Amino acid sequence: MTAVEQPGYPGELEADVVLRDGSTAHLRPITAEDAELLVAFYARVSEQSKYYRFFAPYPELSSRDVARFTQVDYRGRLALIVTVGDEMIGVGRYERTAPTVAEVAFLIEDAHQGRGLGQLLLEHLAQAAREQGIGKFIAEVLPDNRKMITVFTEAGYKVAREFEDGVIVVEFDIAPTDTSFGVMQSREQRSEAKSIERLMTPASVAVIGASRREGTIGNALLRDLRDGGFTGELYAINAGADEIEGVQAFPTIRDVDSSVDLAVVAVPAESVIDVVLDCAAKGVRGLVVVSSGFAEVGEEGRRRQRRLVGLARSYGMRVIGPNCLGLINTDPAISLNATLSPLMPDRGRVAFFCQSGALGVAILADVVARGIGLSSFVSAGNRADVSGNDLMQYWYSDEATEVVLLYLESLGNPRKFSRVARRLAGRKPVVALRSGRATQGVPLGHTVRRSQLPPATSEALFRQSGLIGVDTTGEMFDVAQLLAHQPLPRGRNVAIVSNSDALTLLAMDAAAMHGLEIIGDPMTLGGNASADDFAAVLGNVFADDRVHSVVVIFAPPLHTTGEEVARVLATAAAGSDKPVVSSFLASRSVPEMLRVPGEHGGAARGSIPSYSSPQYAVGALAKATGYAEWRLRADSDIPDLPNIDTSGAEAFVADYLKRYPQGADLDPDDRQHLLSFYDINVLPSYPVLSADEAVACAADLGWEVILKATAEQWRMRPDLADIWRHIHDEDDMREAWREMTETFGVASDPGRAQFVVQKMVPPGVPVVIDAVEDVSYGPVVSFGLSGVATDLLGDRSYRMPPLTLADAAEMVREVRAAPMLFGYRGTDPVDIASIEVLLHRVGRLALDLEEVVRIELRSVLVGPDGATVLDTAIRIAPNEKPRQDTPARRLT
Structure with missing residues (x-):
């Protein structure tokens, strides 16, 4: 042993x-x-x-x-x-x-x-x-x-x-304090960014498994590096050659007569471990493992992958892959194409991360076709080591990157992802596409903890983190074209300038669907509009302070050339801080006529993107507008909550687990005891087993009470038969008891209904606030209105604590039933602030106490003068899978 x-x-x-x-x-x-x-x-x-x-x-x-x-x-x-x-x-x-x-x-x-x-x-x-x-x-x-x-x-x-x-x-x-955690995060960002920089900026690269035979992976990698113009030293590793594709070859990497920074590995999976040991002996800084045959092929492959990563990390090396496409750095000083794609994108300000190698090839082809310049590109394959979190840390401080695109097939550490993404999005726009949202399916080879939360959780995580969520790769590139070339909108007001009535209507419908406001009447100039007509209208639009963004639609007329209109559009937009999108001759990129040439080729900032349809142009503009609004509220504070006793709550939980080592649901007294540490008070309810007990209890409370069935199968019935309100005296109570026991069929055994008596509170809107400890996301808080209809529709909002003031406010307002809280059809608006306070307190409790695996304020009545918690449920259990994002830095 x-x-x-x-x-x-x-x-x-x-x-x-x-x-x-x-x-x-x-x-x-x-x-x-x-x-x-x-x-x-x-x-x-x-x-x-x-x-x-x-x-x-x-x-x-x-x-x-x-x-x-x-x-x-x-x-x-x-x-x-x-x-x-x-x-x-x-x-x-x-x-x-x-x-x-x-x-x-x-x-x-x-x-x-x-x-x-x-x-x-x-x-x-x-x-x-x-x-x-x-x-x-x-x-x-x-x-x-x-x-x-x-x-x-x-x-x-x-x-x-x-x-x-x-x-x-x-x-x-x-x-841990906010300050110590902030220090840790800053150090984490700098060190992880540095580890990726070492991969991105090698002075020398060796292709291990290079081959003379065309059509092989080793041959393609070597040619792509050479043809991509890599500026450093390039070596081929092949035991049977002195030279391959004009590149000097060596039997092993140990035989190279100078240092090697990056090794690109294309050997059979069973030989990779020997390669790692050779690279460690040579002092290689990082590995790109293109080889397949790892976790994607089964248990033996998973063991081989764990061995690969553990060994590489133990010798100081990071690993991209295995089973990956590779990485690209378009910096002319490096010009690194360590991928299986011969396409080298233009230099640009957009960075791209994806996982699938096959998808990466298609993505690079689309990037080149659209003329979107990239700063860097990484396809991480099985992402056994380097992940999207690492790349976001790098791009946070990379001056060459202004926009980040993420194609995510799985989230290995969602809590850290949210934290790192939010920090990055506060500085640079991040456009993210998540596959498998509905099915929670992940590719073979990806090790993740399977969340029990609904798909809406990941979408809420994106919103909370400031990510611009999209549904297709086409939409991702639509948004990227705008963000890479145009400024962010300062508001939701849009002006439309067009020479086509039909296309103008499409733009107006799209704007209404996305919540954008059209200022004035759309400027439809007609099919015979000249370049001078466009110039006059555009001059007025850009000078109008009410206008935040401009949509220009130009369909090919008979008498006006595209070059003339492009010239006046570029002149009108030059120097403006208002973003411009166009549907210009149905082009699907940045047309040459609207392009500002970049220093290293491609389109520079100030170029005007064009879309094949006005709907796509307006959709991209709406995404950018939403992100700009998030940026304005991203600095929202996490409130200081008075009357919180964290140490007392921790001691309570520890003592509870000593009494119930396997965990248990708390009884009402223990629930109130725990909630009191976070200044959450529950209106007492009193179990009763007979009409006589109910009468006696109601008399003690001074009448004006309710009788409620709390058994799970009868709670929150659509016909409201589970609650009898406004009980004023003994006759009312006995009638309520008789009717409810007969309705539920429990007259001979009323204990099955779990009846309670509770004091009446002023009328209001019932809401639900929950928090769960998820194995993937950690603590997650949800909010919704009570009722079967909202349950069936899944009308809930989700956030991960700690909640900022803006987070809590958004949670209340983004559920579809939110109008009920703000005075729907003549009702009085409720006290929204009291809901937000409860969200903050429940979120803080869930964040502090990971053994509280579920907490439900399952009946909260909110009226104009405050909120009253009527019913709760809490479960405490041992933490079998600790949270992945801890106050101590570690690679996961």
Whole structure:
């Protein structure tokens, strides 16, 4: 039995991590079998670093030291090590000194200092310590050990420092804060972006499996790299050749007489592991594995894929693929086409991520046909390592990219996806197409957690994150054409200028369908309109401050040439901050006549896109308008909620799971107890088993009560027979009891109906607020109006907490039944703010307590003066699959 198989070893603490320079490493708990690894590591550490760690000369570790440092209980004493290949490069540990306090210390090999290891170890130690009930770290640091002091002070925690006996004593609470989480996210973005930059900007590339034989993958990859104009050194790896396609060949990558940054792998799947080891020995920075035969072919392939990724990461390499098309960087200084597609797009400002290799070929063909310039392109195949999340981190800081396109066939980590996408969308528009939304189907080879939530959840995730969701690749490119060339709209007001009545009507219908407002009457000039006629009208439209966007429709007339109209349109739009879309001679790209030439070819910003139909033009404009509106509210705050006791709630949940280790549904008293930690109060209800008990209970409440059946099969009946309202006295109650027991057929056994008596509240609109802990998305909050009709129609809104003020407001307003809350047909508007407060509080509870797997405020009555929670259901259960997005950085 190995150490990692022994009982008590916390395998969940293992993680692959990205270092500051973009390379990868493996982080794991130390074991007793690491004694030799520790001794070898310590021998490489400088005397100064040893002095900083032990405050005295400490040239060697004694056998007693080694035993003490490698044998830990993983609870009160924990050590985490970072390894690259077969070597330890850093270690961090904590040791409990009081029930909720631990001392923490680090030692990093000198050659690897400055790569962010101390910060990563601190994040993971803090997460592990919190799970053991530790809330504070203490460390002693020598004053001139500035690097270690910086690790603590820049972690985002509130750090207190004291100077005692020549030593700085640092202490800080390790509970995650907005600041510490923000620091972690910024470091995560920089390191993950750097890891992708290393793949995108190689100075040298080797094609492993290059072949002389035409029609083979190895031959195609080598030719595409060569013909694409790669500016760096290119090598072919083939044991039986000295030269292939004019490129020098070597038997193995180890034999190349200079460094290699990127290896493009096209060998049989069973040989890939040997290639990875060769690349590790050569110091390769990253791999593009085009080879198939991995997770997409079954269990054996999945094992081979896990081995590939684990081995590559352990030696500091990222992997694109396997079973992928490859990557493209159109930067003229690099000109990298490491794909199976011979098409090299023009240089542009659009970046594209997809997964399927076959689809990637079609996408590149469409991109070239439409004349959309790309900054970079990645097809990740099985996305066993590099994913859309990594690429979004890279494009966030890539100055060459202004628009991002995502074709997603699966989401491996939806919660991180949402967080990273929202950050990116706050800076650059992101257009996303998700396949398999209705079926939740994913391609073979993609490992995902299967969500139990409806398809509307992923659509809501897109909206919450600011993504521009589309339904087809055609629509994706329609929107990309606009965003890449035109400014964002400043509002929903549109002017239409056209020389065709029929096409104008199509544009007007599309605008109405998408909620765009047409300013004035459409300027329909007639089939004989001249270029001068267009110029006069366009001049007025662009000068009108009421107009936010312009749609120009030009059908070929008999007497006016397209060149003349294009010239006046380009002149009128030049320098305007209003986006212009056109249906110009039914062209489906950026026509040459409306193109502003780019520096490296292609169309530059200011070019006017054209669409084959006005409907497509208006549809693209509507998507851009919606995104522009989201940008204006993207900075909405997450509110501070008073009267929340998170630590009390956590203690309650921990105690509950001690009583019910398998989990259970909470009874009414426990539900109210838990909700009280989040200042949510439920109107008491009292179970009754007979008419006499109901009468006595109602008398105690002072009458004006209801009698309600709460058994699941009778709740929320369409005929409302489950509730008898306005019970004023004993006669009313006995009549209600008789009628309801007869209706439900429970006169002989009224307990089956689970009757309760509850005080009447002022009239209002019933709503439902739920939260569930989903294995894929983590906590998700939903909202809707109560009733069978809205249940059948799936009329719910969804968001992932934490909710911003804008999130909660949108949730209330986007359900189709929302008019009922705002004074429908003469009714009084309800207190919307009280609903939003409940959404925030339920979202905060679900975010804080992942063992609360379901919480339902399943009957909330909202009136003009507030909301009253009438009925709830809560389930607490052990967290069998921890959330994927944690306060400690890790590759998933």
